[in-house]
Amino acid sequence: MRSCVKVKLPIQASIPEIRVFGRWFYAKLEANAVLEALKRYDVHVKVDWGWVLGIGGDQTIWNPGLWQLKELNTILQAVEDFAAAAGSVEATQKAIGGAIFERVGQGTTAHWGLGRITIADYTFAQSGLRTWLGPKIAIVHELAHYWDWKTGNVWSKALNHSGHIVQNLPHEIGPTFWGRTNPAETWAEDVAGFVYPGYFAILKAEGKPKENFVVQLQYGPVVIPLRMPGLGPQHSSYTARQFQALRVGE
Numbered sequence: 001m002r003s004c005v006k007v008k009l010p011i012q013a014s015i016p017e018i019r020v021f022g023r024w025f026y027a028k029l030e031a032n033a034v035l036e037a038l039k040r041y042d043v044h045v046k047v048d049w050g051w052v053l054g055i056g057g058d059q060t061i062w063n064p065g066l067w068q069l070k071e072l073n074t075i076l077q078a079v080e081d082f083a084a085a086a087g088s089v090e091a092t093q094k095a096i097g098g099a100i101f102e103r104v105g106q107g108t109t110a111h112w113g114l115g116r117i118t119i120a121d122y123t124f125a126q127s128g129l130r131t132w133l134g135p136k137i138a139i140v141h142e143l144a145h146y147w148d149w150k151t152g153n154v155w156s157k158a159l160n161h162s163g164h165i166v167q168n169l170p171h172e173i174g175p176t177f178w179g180r181t182n183p184a185e186t187w188a189e190d191v192a193g194f195v196y197p198g199y200f201a202i203l204k205a206e207g208k209p210k211e212n213f214v215v216q217l218q219y220g221p222v223v224i225p226l227r228m229p230g231l232g233p234q235h236s237s238y239t240a241r242q243f244q245a246l247r248v249g250e
């Protein structure tokens, strides 16, 4: 019996190798499928994986890059959630077409102008209530900055300032603590909360005092208490109007 086991061992040992190879192969196919699905919206990913020439240039080595397959899927899900709010592929292209996502390890998650959006480790490494929705909220937030940037005039584009989609809504405060930093952040947080109302539920559950309080909104003679965080009536309708405007001419 022992000798029989010995004969079988190399075959048994080779099975995990086949499985690992298979997983890698299908991961590559799936990554390509995700990139193709994103291209429908004119949204792109800077590919950082692939075969590269090793030192000396006489053999190729596999460079795995920073992107994980599940992260690429998260980008696609966020873009599809944005598209659901925009109402069509064409409307989505109008707002965020041309976006290019680049994975950076220790860097910053941000939109840098011209649609270049970097996503850093910390965005994908969220925990607790933010594990599932946190990365997508951040992705949609950056897409909102790009959408804003796209609407800017020549000067604001040249200077990389915010475009003209942002607006101060004088009788309401921004939806989150970060969204009260400046009008551009108000807009990005408005869009993130509009696409993901669960964002506000998370902030409520986390219970930080800077996010959770009641504000008395004055509309002429009417006072409406608004429990923060959340989109006030003006922020909500302003954001909805920008999404609706994308569909004009379709």
Ligand SMILES: [Zn+2]
Pocket (backbone or CB within 6 Å): 141, 145, 184, 185, 188
């Ligand atoms: Zn921002």
